[in-house]
Amino acid sequence: MSTQLKTPNDYIVKSIDMNISNQKMITDLVSVVKKQDENMKLMAVKILELEKTVNSHKKIMARFQMTEGKDVKSS
Numbered sequence: 145m146s147t148q149l150k151t152p153n154d155y156i157v158k159s160i161d162m163n164i165s166n167q168k169m170i171t172d173l174v175s176v177v178k179k180q181d182e183n184m185k186l187m188a189v190k191i192l193e194l195e196k197t198v199n200s201h202k203k204i205m206a207r208f209q210m211t212e213g214k215d216v217k218s219s
Contacts (some may be wrong), residue, residue, distance in 0.1 A: 149155050 149158060
């Protein structure tokens, strides 16, 4: 529901209200961006941990394949 703006003061009050509303939206958006940034940093840490695990497993598999091959030949 829109109020009628009759005086310059009405326009000033309306403008201030709009600025307050816009500032609240900007603050909310900044909060969302900060939270997403935190989530991305946590995800990056998890990805690095997974990469380390995968590399470790690759080394284990390579050692296993080398020893398994030797065991098979000696049997």
